[in-house]
Amino acid sequence: MSSSLLEVRGIGKTYGSVIALKDVSTVVNAGEVTCVLGDNGAGKSTLIKVLAGVHRHDAGEFLVDGSPVRFSSPREALDRGIATVYQDLAVVPLMSVWRNFFLGSEPTVGFGPFRFIDRRKGRSVTRTALAGMGIDLRDVEQPVGTLSGGERQCVAIARAVHFGAKVLILDEPTAALGVKQAGVVLKYVAQARDRGLGVVLITHNPHHAYPVGDRFLLLKRGRALGTYEKSQISLEELTRQMAGGAELEALAHELRGVEGDGGVGG
Amino acid sequence: MTPAPPVDERVGSPRLLDRLVLRPEIGALLGALLVFVFFSAVTERFLSTGGVATWLDDASTLGIMAVAVALLMIGGEFDLSAGVMTASSALVTAILATRLGWNVWLALLASLVFALAVGALNGWLVMRTGLPSFIVTLGTFLALQGLNLGVTRLVTGTVQVSGMRSAEGYSSAGYLFASTFTLGGTSFYVSIVWWILFTVIAATVLVRTRFGNWIFAVGGSALSSRAVGVPVVRTKILLFMTTAGAAWLVGSINILRFTSVQANQGIGLEFQFIIAAVIGGCLLTGGFGSAVGAAIGALIFGMARQGIVYANWNSDWFQLFLGVMLLAAVLVNNALRRRAERARR
Numbered sequence: 001m002s003s004s005l006l007e008v009r010g011i012g013k014t015y016g017s018v019i020a021l022k023d024v025s026t027v028v029n030a031g032e033v034t035c036v037l038g039d040n041g042a043g044k045s046t047l048i049k050v051l052a053g054v055h056r057h058d059a060g061e062f063l064v065d066g067s068p069v070r071f072s073s074p075r076e077a078l079d080r081g082i083a084t085v086y087q088d089l090a091v092v093p094l095m096s097v098w099r100n101f102f103l104g105s106e107p108t109v110g111f112g113p114f115r116f117i118d119r120r121k122g123r124s125v126t127r128t129a130l131a132g133m134g135i136d137l138r139d140v141e142q143p144v145g146t147l148s149g150g151e152r153q154c155v156a157i158a159r160a161v162h163f164g165a166k167v168l169i170l171d172e173p174t175a176a177l178g179v180k181q182a183g184v185v186l187k188y189v190a191q192a193r194d195r196g197l198g199v200v201l202i203t204h205n206p207h208h209a210y211p212v213g214d215r216f217l218l219l220k221r222g223r224a225l226g227t228y229e230k231s232q233i234s235l236e237e238l239t240r241q242m243a244g245g246a247e248l249e250a251l252a253h254e255l256r257g258v259e260g261d262g263g264v265g266g
Numbered sequence: 267m268t269p270a271p272p273v274d275e276r277v278g279s280p281r282l283l284d285r286l287v288l289r290p291e292i293g294a295l296l297g298a299l300l301v302f303v304f305f306s307a308v309t310e311r312f313l314s315t316g317g318v319a320t321w322l323d324d325a326s327t328l329g330i331m332a333v334a335v336a337l338l339m340i341g342g343e344f345d346l347s348a349g350v351m352t353a354s355s356a357l358v359t360a361i362l363a364t365r366l367g368w369n370v371w372l373a374l375l376a377s378l379v380f381a382l383a384v385g386a387l388n389g390w391l392v393m394r395t396g397l398p399s400f401i402v403t404l405g406t407f408l409a410l411q412g413l414n415l416g417v418t419r420l421v422t423g424t425v426q427v428s429g430m431r432s433a434e435g436y437s438s439a440g441y442l443f444a445s446t447f448t449l450g451g452t453s454f455y456v457s458i459v460w461w462i463l464f465t466v467i468a469a470t471v472l473v474r475t476r477f478g479n480w481i482f483a484v485g486g487s488a489l490s491s492r493a494v495g496v497p498v499v500r501t502k503i504l505l506f507m508t509t510a511g512a513a514w515l516v517g518s519i520n521i522l523r524f525t526s527v528q529a530n531q532g533i534g535l536e537f538q539f540i541i542a543a544v545i546g547g548c549l550l551t552g553g554f555g556s557a558v559g560a561a562i563g564a565l566i567f568g569m570a571r572q573g574i575v576y577a578n579w580n581s582d583w584f585q586l587f588l589g590v591m592l593l594a595a596v597l598v599n600n601a602l603r604r605r606a607e608r609a610r611r
Contacts (some may be wrong), residue, residue: 052493075495086493092486094553094603095479103483104495106476116474159494 012059038219053077081166093145150181290547291559305573325568334512336560342485342552349535385510389503428526486553
């Protein structure tokens with residue numbers, strides 16, 4: 001247990017009289033993917049906001065590398081190596097790919113008032129880092145808004161990996177994507193995991209979670225429904241727990257699409 | 267791009283046009299060229315050195331403000347108090363120098379502190395309340411307007427402060443802010459130099475520094491910026507302070523040139539600043555725009571305003587021109603934005 005990058009024990013959060021999260025525990029280990037599953041309103045967002053430093057928990061323990069923390073800002077979480085990629089907030093659409101890649105950590109040359117962004121380095125490092133993740137972009141100078149949804153998520157993931165994140169929190173990275181694009185994003189999630197990062201994958205789709213996940217935390221109405229290792233649970237059981245048996249046929253169809261596809265989209 | 271990167275077969279050569287379209291100032295540049303050629307052909311005085319000096323001077327103080335307002339708009343905010351602020355800072359300088367007998371330099375310093383404080387207050391209120399900056403600065407606009415008139419009447423019994431010329435330190439301060447220099451036999455106001463200097467600094471900061479990167483980011487998506495560690499609140503407050511600081515500069519140029527200031531000066535100018543910035547390629551929704559573009563937008567203003575005078579037309583036509591220009595600019599900008607934001611899902 002001491003080797004866990006991230007651990008929460010009986011964590012809870014209330015907004016006024018609303019109990020958003022209560023008594024939830026899980027761990028995130030290096031080179032593993034912890035999936036957080038739950039329907040809308042299950043407390044997924046609240047949990048990641050605590051992990052990412054946006055909100056502070058008001059019950060339980062939050063440990064990073066074994067020591068308890070209470071982050072007061074996302075910057076603090078970032079400094080501890082916890083990077084979060086939000087579904088729609090991953091990038092600034094009107095800015096170029098490389099400016100997005102380095103946003104908040106721009107490389108500079110010069111000193112004092114003459115400290116300028118090293119644009120050449122920015123462009124070349126971005127191109128190299130993206131290529132290292134297997135992301136093939138036409139032009140790092142184009143606005144991120146011209147990329148597909150999947151490509152945007154990939155840029156954000158590559159950014160987190162490049163800047164030495166130890167824990168990568170992905171908030172519904174596949175939610176707004178088509179089947180093929182979702183497959184591409186999951187491929188990069190697996191790649192980040194293989195590089196030794198601990199990944200927290202938030203999703204409401206067990207068919208996206210199961211292929212890459214090592215551990216599954218099911219949330220319902222702010223409480224943990226259960227935590228399972230991959231060996232303890234089958235996809236069918238996970239789906240049943242999630243959806244209560246409903247919509248199985250429709251989801252099974254989506255699954256075939258994800259597993260059968262590994263190619264680059266767009 | 268110099269050491270010939272591996273060529274991607276998906277990148278075609280006609281991208282030069284795409285690149286140009288993505289430059290926010292390109293529309294303004296074409297517009298300025300059009301206005302320039304038009305008035306050069308229609309009137310004789312427009313191209314004379316005296317004519318050039320006049321429309322450059324007209325554009326200069328507007329340009330300083332337009333560039334500052336452009337930075338703020340790229341950062342996703344408005345400042346409606348910017349116009350009145352030029353009068354407020356001039357009034358503070360004038361009252362301190364003429365009524366309390368302060369040295370002009372000291373009075374200028376005090377009014378700078380005053381302006382920056384109001385700018386910081388604007389920014390702090392907007393960030394603290396989360397209200398649209400449009401409504402918050404409308405409040406400060408009205409408050410400053412009332413303060414300008416009320417305090418001026420209280421101190422002087424009239425609605426203007428004059429007599430700067432006899433204040434101590436006037437000549438040296440005037441030399442810096444309101445003198446003229448001769449170029450090719452014609453005298454140009456030094457405000458033109460301030461305008462160019464301010465534009466160069468703003469453009470450099472915007473595209474070459476981290477702070478500039480953050481300006482685009484907080485205007486494009488404040489939440490994304492915060493998530494990757496950009497200090498959103500600090501960036502926006504600094505932008506409001508920059509606008510107020512620019513208003514102080516323009517106010518100082520005015521008070522030292524005209525040696526008197528009306529308490530109701532500056533009202534309505536805030537929209538001219540925004541219009542010039544929009545003509546220069548700034549999006550009303552933030553995250554996109556250019557400092558150079560805003561300076562060109564102000565240049566179009568100055569050229570058209572003076573050109574209409576030289577052509578002996580009624581100046582009423584200026585408003586029509588302005589309206590058409592603004593609509594054209596907004597349409598072009600909107601098309602550009604759609605192009606840049608177009609997502610392939």
